Amino acid sequence: MKTVDNIRFILVGTTHPGNIGAAARAMKTMGLSNLHLVSPKIYPSAEATARASGADDVLARAVVHDDLDSALVGCQQVYGMSARLRHLPVPVVNPRQAVARIQQTEDTAQIAIVFGREHSGLSNQELDRCHHLVNIPANPEYSSLNLAAAVQVIAYELKMSFDPTIEVGRIGERRDAIDANDLEHLYKHFEQSLITIGFLDPEQPKNLMRRLRRLFNRAELDRNELQILHGILRAAETIRINE
Ligand code: SAH
Numbered sequence: 001m002k003t004v005d006n007i008r009f010i011l012v013g014t015t016h017p018g019n020i021g022a023a024a025r026a027m028k029t030m031g032l033s034n035l036h037l038v039s040p041k042i043y044p045s046a047e048a049t050a051r052a053s054g055a056d057d058v059l060a061r062a063v064v065h066d067d068l069d070s071a072l073v074g075c076q077q078v079y080g081m082s083a084r085l086r087h088l089p090v091p092v093v094n095p096r097q098a099v100a101r102i103q104q105t106e107d108t109a110q111i112a113i114v115f116g117r118e119h120s121g122l123s124n125q126e127l128d129r130c131h132h133l134v135n136i137p138a139n140p141e142y143s144s145l146n147l148a149a150a151v152q153v154i155a156y157e158l159k160m161s162f163d164p165t166i167e168v169g170r171i172g173e174r175r176d177a178i179d180a181n182d183l184e185h186l187y188k189h190f191e192q193s194l195i196t197i198g199f200l201d202p203e204q205p206k207n208l209m210r211r212l213r214r215l216f217n218r219a220e221l222d223r224n225e226l227q228i229l230h231g232i233l234r235a236a237e238t239i240r241i242n243e
Helices: 017-029 046-052 056-061 095-104 124-128 147-162 180-196 206-218 223-242
Strands: 008-014 035-038 063-065 076-083 111-115 132-136
Touching: 008 017, 008 147, 017 035, 017 046, 017 056, 017 147, 035 056, 046 056, 076 095, 095 132, 095 147, 111 147, 180 206, 180 223
Parallel strands: 008 035, 008 111, 035 063, 076 111, 076 132
Antiparallel strands: none
8 A cells, every 4th residue: 555654755954943843743744754854954953843843753753864865765756846946857746746646656666755945945966866846836926935834735735645534523523424315305394394384385386495405405414404404394384383
C-alpha cells in the first residue's frame, strides 16, 4: 500500500528555527512526519520547539544532513518547491498535479519534496536536482508564501489525496441513515397533512410535492430529522382538526 511515510519533506538552509517548528506542526496536523533538514542555520532550538507546539515528536525524529545529496539518498522522485518561476527546462506543476503524480508512482517509491530558504529559495544547483518544480498558484504580485505555509499547502493536498475522511463522530452527533422508503413515507405524510391544513389543493396540486421532494432530497435527512418533520406534520394536523 502507498503510504505518506515514503514522502519526505526536506527543508534546505532554513534561517529561522521558528519556521522549522511551524513546518513540523503543519506536517503533523495532516498526519505527516518524515522531516529532513539540510544545514539549518540554527538547530536544534527552543524557538523551533515552541513553534512546533505539540509536534515536537516530528522535530525529534527530523534527520539533519550536511547537504542536499545526503537528504536525497534513495529518493526516486524529487519535487522542488519554487515561488519564482525561472526559465528552467523542468516541468512546473501545481500542488494538486504533483500529488496526482505521486499517487501514480509505485507503492514503495521514496519521494522528496524540497523547500528553499526564506530569503533566496533554492539555488540553481539545487533546482537542478529536482525532477519537477511545484509552484503554488498565488497572487502574481506577492507570490512568496511563508515557508511553513507552503509546507501546509502541500501537506493538505497529500492528506486530501491519501486519506480525505472526516471523522464525523468526532465533530458532531451520530447520524442514523434513512432509506428511500422512509423518504417516500415522509412525502405521503406531507401530502396528507398539507391537504388537511388546507395548504395543498388536491384539485390543483401544481408542482408543490415535486418541489418539496427536491428540497428534502437535497437535504440528506437523517432519522432524527425525519422524526422531527413527522412530528411537526402531526402537530399541524392536530391543530387544524381541533380548530
Ligand atoms: N524569496 C524566495 C521565496 C522563499 S519562501 C524566492 O523568491 O524564491 C521559502 C520557500 O517556500 C521557497 O523556497 C519554496 O520552497 C516555498 N514557497 C513559498 N512560496 C511558494 C509558492 N508560491 N510556490 C511554491 N513554493 C513556495
